[in-house]
Amino acid sequence: xxxxxxxxxxxxxxxxxxxxxxxxxxxxxxxxxxxxxxxxxxxxxxxxxxxxxxxxxxxxxxxxxxxxxxxxxxxxxxxxxxxxxxxxxxxxxxxxxxxxxxxxxxxxxxxxxxxxxxxxxxxxxxxxxxxxxxxxxxxxxxxxxxxxxxxxxxxxxxxxxxxxxxxxxxxxxxxxxxxxxxxxxxxxxxxxxxxxxxxxxxxxxxxxxxxxxxxxxxxxxxxxxxxxxxxxxxxxxxxxxxxxxxxxxxxxxxxxxxxxxxxxxxxxxxxxxxxxxxxxxxxxxxxxxxxxxxxxxxxxxxxxxxxxxxxxxxxxxxxxxxxxxxxxxxxxxxxxxxxxxxx
Amino acid sequence: xxxxxxxxxxxxxxxxxxxxxxxxxxxxxxxxxxxxxxxxxxxxxxxxxxxxxxxxxxxxxxxxxxxxxxxxxxx
Numbered sequence: 001x002x003x004x005x006x007x008x009x010x011x012x013x014x015x016x017x018x019x020x021x022x023x024x025x026x027x028x029x030x031x032x033x034x035x036x037x038x039x040x041x042x043x044x045x046x047x048x049x050x051x052x053x054x055x056x057x058x059x060x061x062x063x064x065x066x067x068x069x070x071x072x073x074x075x076x077x078x079x080x081x082x083x084x085x086x087x088x089x090x091x092x093x094x095x096x097x098x099x100x101x102x103x104x105x106x107x108x109x110x111x112x113x114x115x116x117x118x119x120x121x122x123x124x125x126x127x128x129x130x131x132x133x134x135x136x137x138x139x140x141x142x143x144x145x146x147x148x149x150x151x152x153x154x155x156x157x158x159x160x161x162x163x164x165x166x167x168x169x170x171x172x173x174x175x176x177x178x179x180x181x182x183x184x185x186x187x188x189x190x191x192x193x194x195x196x197x198x199x200x201x202x203x204x205x206x207x208x209x210x211x212x213x214x215x216x217x218x219x220x221x222x223x224x225x226x227x228x229x230x231x232x233x234x235x236x237x238x239x240x241x242x243x244x245x246x247x248x249x250x251x252x253x254x255x256x257x258x259x260x261x262x263x264x265x266x267x268x269x270x271x272x273x274x275x276x277x278x279x280x281x282x283x284x285x286x287x288x289x290x291x292x293x294x295x296x297x298x299x300x301x302x303x304x305x306x307x308x309x310x311x312x313x314x315x316x317x318x319x320x321x322x323x324x325x326x327x328x329x330x331x332x333x334x335x336x337x338x339x340x341x342x343x
Numbered sequence: 344x345x346x347x348x349x350x351x352x353x354x355x356x357x358x359x360x361x362x363x364x365x366x367x368x369x370x371x372x373x374x375x376x377x378x379x380x381x382x383x384x385x386x387x388x389x390x391x392x393x394x395x396x397x398x399x400x401x402x403x404x405x406x407x408x409x410x411x412x413x414x415x416x417x418x
Contacts, residue, residue, distance in 0.1 A: 121358055124358070127407040128391050128392075128393035129389070132387065133387055133391065133393045134393075134405075136385040136387075137385055137393070137394070137395050140385070141382070141383055141395075187387065187388055188385045188387040188388070189385045227364040229364070329358060329405070330395070330403065
C-alpha cells in the first residue's frame with residue numbers, strides 16, 4: 001500500500017545550490033513526513049534518475065544514511081515510477097522489506113546533450129536532436145489514423161492547464177486559450193510549444209508499506225511491445241478498469257495521452273476528447289507534465305504522487321495511473337499502469 | 344543504406360541488434376537497401392529535418408531528408 005507521497009518544488013531555473021540529490025532528498029523527506037515515518041524506518045529503496053549518474057541507489061542510500069535489506073535502480077524513464085511501485089509492493093508482500101522509499105527525479109542542465117547521449121541508439125542512429133521531432137512524426141501518424149487536427153490536441157493542453165490552476169507547484173497555471181495554443185511557436189511540425197512539456201528540475205517520491213491510505217489493485221508493465229517496428233500508436237497496455245474517479249496518464253505529448261486512454265479502455269479519441277474538454281473525464285488533474293513540467297524520470301512518478309494524494313485526501317476513491325517512456329529509437333519502449341483505490 | 348539481414352528468417356533489421364526480434368537467431372549478414380517511401384516528415388524550429396522512411400522490404404527507420412510524405416527516396 002502507498003503510505004505517503006511527496007513532490008519537491010519543480011524549478012524551471014533551480015536556485016543555486018540545488019542538485020539532483022537535494023531534489024531527491026526533498027521529495028523523499030516529504031513522502032516520509034506524509035507517511036508519518038522517519039529515515040530509520042526505511043529498509044528498502046528504489047531510485048530512478050538519469051542525472052544522478054554515475055551515482056545510483058547505493059550511493060544515494062549512503063548519503064541518506066539508510067540501512068537497507070532491499071534496493072533497486074530503475075532506468076525506465078516515464079515507466080520507472082510504476083515499475084518501482086510494483087517491485088516495492090512485491091517486496092513488502094514477500095516480507096523482504098517493511099518500508100520501501102521509491103524516489104525519482106532529475107536536474108538536467110543541457111537537454112540537447114541529455115537526448116544525444118540518452119543511449120547508444122540515439123548516439124549512433126537517431127539523425128535529429130531531441131525527442132520532440134520523434135513525437136512530431138508519431139503525432140502525424142496519430143492525426144492520420146484518427147482524422148484529428150491541431151485543435152483536437154489543443155483540448156488536452158487547455159483542459160490540463162485549467163487543472164493546473166489548482167496545483168501551486170505547476171510551472172504554468174494561467175488559463176490557456178485555443179487562440180494562444182494555435183498561435184504558439186512551432187517546435188516540430190505539427191507540435192507547438194504547448195504540446196511539449198517544459199523541462200523542470202524536480203523529484204517525486206512515494207512510500208510503500210504494509211499499512212497505508214492507498215491500495216494498489218492492479219499493475220502492468222510492458223517493454224518492447226512493438227520492437228520499434230510499429231506505428232507507436234499503441235503502448236501494449238490493456239484495460240485495468242475504467243470506472244475510476246481520476247486518470248493520470250503520461251503526457252509527454254497530447255497524442256500519447258489519447259494513445260494511453262485508448263489502450264486502457266477509456267475509448268477512442270472521438271469518445272474521450274469531449275469528456276476531457278467538459279471535465280467529465282478527469283485526466284491529469286495536477287496539470288500534468290504539459291503544465292506542471294517534466295522533471296526527467298520524475299515525470300513517471302508525478303501522476304502517481306498526485307493520484308495518491310487525491311485518494312488519501314478523499315478527493316477520489318479510485319484512480320488509474322499510467323507511465324510511458326524510453327524513446328530509444330522512434331518512440332517509447334516501456335509502459336506501465338496501476339489501478340489505485342483509497343483504503 | 345546498410346542494414347542487417349537475419350540469417351535465420353531473412354527479415355531486415357535496423358538499427359543493428361544482437362538477436363532477431365522475429366526468430367531469435369543471432370546470425371546476421373549485411374544487406375543494402377537502396378530506396379524507401381517517406382511515411383511522415385517534420386522540420387524543427389532550428390531547421391532540422393527528419394522523416395520516417397519505410398524501407399523496401401524492411402522496417403520503418405529515421406532518415407534526415409527534405410523529402411515529403413509519399414515520396415520515394417534514395418538512401
